Amino acid sequence: MHRLAFDLPNLDIHAQLAAQVSTGLGGIYESLIAQDEENPQVLIPSLAESWKFSQDGKILTFVLRKNVKFHDGSSFDGADAKASLDHALDPKVASPRAGSLTRPFIEKTELVDPYTLVVHLKSPNVAVLQALASRWVAILPVELIEDQAKREQNAIGTGPFILKSYQKNVSMEWVKNTQYWNPQLPYLDGVKFAVIRDESAAQAALASGTLMSGGGGDPENAKVLRAAARGRLVQKIVPGQYPPSILLNPDRPPFDNPKVRKAIFLAVNRQDVGARSRGNIYELGYLHAGIYGEYAIPLEELLKTPGYRQPKDQDILEAKALLKEAGFPTGFNLKVLVRNAAGLPEDSQVVVPQLEKIGVVGELEIVEATAGLARVQSHDYAMAIQGLSQLTTDPGLSMQGAFFTNAFAAWKSPPEIQSLLDQQFAATDPVKRRELLHQIQRYFLQGETGIIHLVWGSTIGLHWDYVKGPIDAGFQGNPYSRVWLDR
Amino acid sequence: MSKYIIKRLLLFIPSALGILLVVFVLVRLVPGDVVAAMAGDASVSEADRQIIQRQLGLDRPLVVQFVVWFGNVLQGDFGQSIWEKRPVVDMLKERIPRSLELTAIAVTLGVVWGITLGVISAIRRRTLVDYVVRVISIAGISLPSFVTGILLLYLMLKLFHWSPPVFYETIWANPGSNLVHQMLPAMVLGFAAAAPIARLTRSSLLEVIGEDYMRTARAKGLSERVVIMRHALKNALLPVITLSGGLVAGLLGGVVIVEAIFVIPGMGTGLIDAVTQRDYPALQAYVIVMSLIYLTVNLLVDLSYGLIDPRIRYG
Numbered sequence: 001m002h003r004l005a006f007d008l009p010n011l012d013i014h015a016q017l018a019a020q021v022s023t024g025l026g027g028i029y030e031s032l033i034a035q036d037e038e039n040p041q042v043l044i045p046s047l048a049e050s051w052k053f054s055q056d057g058k059i060l061t062f063v064l065r066k067n068v069k070f071h072d073g074s075s076f077d078g079a080d081a082k083a084s085l086d087h088a089l090d091p092k093v094a095s096p097r098a099g100s101l102t103r104p105f106i107e108k109t110e111l112v113d114p115y116t117l118v119v120h121l122k123s124p125n126v127a128v129l130q131a132l133a134s135r136w137v138a139i140l141p142v143e144l145i146e147d148q149a150k151r152e153q154n155a156i157g158t159g160p161f162i163l164k165s166y167q168k169n170v171s172m173e174w175v176k177n178t179q180y181w182n183p184q185l186p187y188l189d190g191v192k193f194a195v196i197r198d199e200s201a202a203q204a205a206l207a208s209g210t211l212m213s214g215g216g217g218d219p220e221n222a223k224v225l226r227a228a229a230r231g232r233l234v235q236k237i238v239p240g241q242y243p244p245s246i247l248l249n250p251d252r253p254p255f256d257n258p259k260v261r262k263a264i265f266l267a268v269n270r271q272d273v274g275a276r277s278r279g280n281i282y283e284l285g286y287l288h289a290g291i292y293g294e295y296a297i298p299l300e301e302l303l304k305t306p307g308y309r310q311p312k313d314q315d316i317l318e319a320k321a322l323l324k325e326a327g328f329p330t331g332f333n334l335k336v337l338v339r340n341a342a343g344l345p346e347d348s349q350v351v352v353p354q355l356e357k358i359g360v361v362g363e364l365e366i367v368e369a370t371a372g373l374a375r376v377q378s379h380d381y382a383m384a385i386q387g388l389s390q391l392t393t394d395p396g397l398s399m400q401g402a403f404f405t406n407a408f409a410a411w412k413s414p415p416e417i418q419s420l421l422d423q424q425f426a427a428t429d430p431v432k433r434r435e436l437l438h439q440i441q442r443y444f445l446q447g448e449t450g451i452i453h454l455v456w457g458s459t460i461g462l463h464w465d466y467v468k469g470p471i472d473a474g475f476q477g478n479p480y481s482r483v484w485l486d487r
Numbered sequence: 488m489s490k491y492i493i494k495r496l497l498l499f500i501p502s503a504l505g506i507l508l509v510v511f512v513l514v515r516l517v518p519g520d521v522v523a524a525m526a527g528d529a530s531v532s533e534a535d536r537q538i539i540q541r542q543l544g545l546d547r548p549l550v551v552q553f554v555v556w557f558g559n560v561l562q563g564d565f566g567q568s569i570w571e572k573r574p575v576v577d578m579l580k581e582r583i584p585r586s587l588e589l590t591a592i593a594v595t596l597g598v599v600w601g602i603t604l605g606v607i608s609a610i611r612r613r614t615l616v617d618y619v620v621r622v623i624s625i626a627g628i629s630l631p632s633f634v635t636g637i638l639l640l641y642l643m644l645k646l647f648h649w650s651p652p653v654f655y656e657t658i659w660a661n662p663g664s665n666l667v668h669q670m671l672p673a674m675v676l677g678f679a680a681a682a683p684i685a686r687l688t689r690s691s692l693l694e695v696i697g698e699d700y701m702r703t704a705r706a707k708g709l710s711e712r713v714v715i716m717r718h719a720l721k722n723a724l725l726p727v728i729t730l731s732g733g734l735v736a737g738l739l740g741g742v743v744i745v746e747a748i749f750v751i752p753g754m755g756t757g758l759i760d761a762v763t764q765r766d767y768p769a770l771q772a773y774v775i776v777m778s779l780i781y782l783t784v785n786l787l788v789d790l791s792y793g794l795i796d797p798r799i800r801y802g
Contacts, residue, residue: 001653006760007571007760009570009571009572009764010571010572091534091538092538094534094538094539096539152572168571168573168578168581168752169581169752169756169757169760170654170655170752171654192654194653194654194750195750195752196653196750197747197750197756197759197760198747198748198750200637200640200748201640201650201651201653201747201748201749201750204640204641204643204644204650204651205650205653205750207644207650208644208648208649208650209648210650210652210653211653228644228645228648230648367518368517368519369763370518370519370520370763370764370765371517371518371519372519373519374518374519374520375518
């Protein structure tokens with residue numbers, strides 16, 4: 001039994017944004033390709049048995065799996081795949097996750113025969129496979145695609161589990177799909193989810209054994225829970241998906257001056273934020289090295305970069321000099337917009353006092369989460385502290401979503417950096433792609449964009465010792481197909 | 488009496504209209520909308536935002552939205568939930584009984600505990616028992632329900648390695664599971680309600696005990712139990728009933744937090760969801776229903792005075 005932190009708005013996966021949807025529907029729907037549950041960087045066949053790029057990299061041909069049944073007994077074929085992709089691509093549908101992942105790359109789809117689907121790309125792109133492997137780009141039967149009301153009330157996929165029951169705001173239950181195309185899977189007979197909003201209630205349910213897995217909060221809290229469970233909870237560090245960042249609005253003084261933006265970048269002590277606000281389990285950098293591997297700037301290089309150096313003396317000196325050059329020799333006062341969500345107030349209480357070392361005195365303006373989102377979205381701030389979602393396992397897509405197309409940041413990418421982003425999408429050579437992504441990160445590390453990444457705050461995931469296999473939900477939700485119980 | 492009831496019922500209409508208007512305007516004054524709530528920390532492009540707002544009917548002028556909604560409410564239709572995409576009435580039908588059941592158990596516990604403790608405290612005045620009851624009462628008044636709730640949750644886990652159920656089942660589907668699920672939150676709310684009742688019962692009873700007719704009752708040779716239960720308590724209960732009515736309204740506020748802690752999908756959690764999700768139709772419906780319950784309870788309390796004390800006449 002597992003937890004849904006809040007209920008799904010409805011079952012239409014193409015219309016959703018909330019991360020809980022990929023958890024609640026993770027075992028029901030499948031995409032053309034999938035990420036390996038143990039290593040999400042590795043792509044494996046799913047509803048497509050194989051795929052290949054054309055010589056010019058602009059055509060992607062999928063050979064679809066035969067003898068696959070939807071949960072309602074109907075057969076899967078290329079018409080379903082085409083209808084699903086076309087639906088996600090349709091601008092009128094405004095699919096916020098499935099569409100935003102695929103629309104930038106895909107021109108159109110074409111069905112060559114019932115089991116061969118051709119995807120025409122706008123330009124050669126290596127990230128499109130990770131986009132198509134996202135659980136959000138789910139393949140639904142044509143019948144659901146054509147009927148919105150039915151799509152919102154029913155989840156009919158091809159996945160390893162069938163939706164057995166769903167009681168709004170209470171529970172969801174999956175049962176094993178005995179007709180699943182991979183007869184080895186799933187291992188479990190079923191999975192139950194309880195909708196539990198309150199963190200204390202969820203943690204009590206985890207420690208008492210009612211839930212099999214869940215979040216443990218910070219290290220101290222996890223220790224208490226493990227003790228309450230008589231030491232039988234296994235601990236795992238789960239990378240955060242919403243790295244908190246300082247956003248400076250370049251359209252508002254004093255941040256219209258790049259020297260002021262850079263001064264703030266230099267003055268921030270990220271390691272202090274990680275230690276005091278994120279329980280000392282964190283990663284540094286604009287890309288998470290634990291997730292994106294070599295595509296992230298190495299830690300050794302980061303620690304030598306101004307802004308990341310320890311001790312901070314030199315950074316503070318340089319920051320003060322920049323403020324003096326910008327006409328603020330004694331600093332200035334400002335309001336800092338902080339959403340009351342996901343550890344952001346705690347981060348702000350560490351980071352804002354740090355700025356006083358260069359004379360920048362911030363007054364925290366902590367506002368309710370949804371109201372704060374509206375203000376950040378409309379750039380109604382001089383300085384804000386906001387999580388920048390990186391809900392994909394492709395480094396280019398991640399950077400694009402977090403920094404280039406992100407509506408929270410007022411920064412506009414200059415053409416040369418946009419060009420680097422486009423080039424890395426087209427780079428089929430991993431070494432070249434890595435170099436291009438490093439160039440983009442180094443651009444951000446110059447500190448003038450006004451997007452100042454603090455840390456990737458990790459969380460502690462806990463599960464009972466008898467639960468085996470890939471239990472963590474990760475970025476994409478968990479299909480639970482390889483999870484088993486040793487008892 | 489019937490004239491008074493009709494007058495009070497007629498007063499419901501302007502109150503309800505005022506609530507409808509205030510609720511509609513207030514929820515829209517709060518910054519943020521449902522698209523932002525759906526996105527969470529993910530951002531949505533402006534173009535997509537506009538399309539989604541149009542699909543949800545949020546792009547229409549506010550006056551148009553109000554007129555359409557008001558017309559529907561008059562016909563008992565609270566509209567469609569923006570978030571759950573289903574009639575709000577269906578959501579109310581699911582959630583109201585759960586919260587009313589919790590409130591009913593909590594009020595029962597609160598009144599029984601409160602009066603019992605108040606009586607014990609009064610007749611054992613200035614003894615250790617009295618002091619203990621008064622300390623408990625002060626704790627009940629001082630501690631917010633969410634603190635008591637979390638403490639109780641922790642205590643159950645620590646002592647019995649047990650936590651309350653997380654799957655809510657209705658009393659009709661599984662009475663045992665339902666009562667186990669409702670008992671802890673009802674105790675938390677009942678504790679909060681019992682504290683002021685105990686204090687008021689004690690002071691009210693102490694006042695009555697000093698009256699001449701009490702001495703007369705004792706002089707007639709009645710047992711102390713009969714004197715207290717039949718003569719003193721009946722007269723001491725009038726202010727307690729007034730207070731209990733107000734407490735029901737207080738408990739409706741308390742369920743908002745307690746339901747979340749004890750995983751009860753009632754009106755309280757529904758209200759929290761509707762606020763955070765900016766689900767305007769659902770939020771409006773919850774506030775209206777809660778307000779009507781509050782008005783009804785107040786009316787019933789007023790009417791009950793006459794039943795308890797025949798000297799009271801309604802103008």
